Amino acid sequence: MNRAIIMIIFTGLVTYLARVIPLLLYRGKEPSKFVRSFLEYIPYSALAAILFPEILYSTDSMLTAALGGSCATILIIKKQNMIITVAGTILLVYILNLSI
Structure with missing residues (x-):
């Protein structure tokens, strides 16, 4: 059970970072x-x-x-x-x- 929760958290973190990093890098650029x-x-x-x-x-x-x-x-x-x-x-x- 603990392993499943860790995998869910890790997957969410990776997904979040994949969306936030480009947003931060290209802020204000067209x-x-x-x-x-x-x-x-x-x-x-x-x-x-x-x-x-x-x-x-x-x-x-x-x-x-x-x-x-x-x-x-x-x-x-x-x-x-x-x-x-x-x-x-x-x-x-x-x-x-x-x-x-």
Whole structure:
């Protein structure tokens, strides 16, 4: 039990430091246009990396899975909110699976 508590505290400390150190180092500095542009695409890249392997096998029908992946891609290209992208894609695939 004590080991688990120590690990939880250590994990929290490491997570906290990883967030505070950059904040302290870059206080008052404006990131370059390239860095801002790069950071803007990280949520979409993370979503794609997490979801893409599962997209094709997420449903019983490869067609509905491909259409859902296409819907997500279009919404991402149009720079929609992450919640709108995920919810819209889930809704589309659900409706397509009902009709097939």
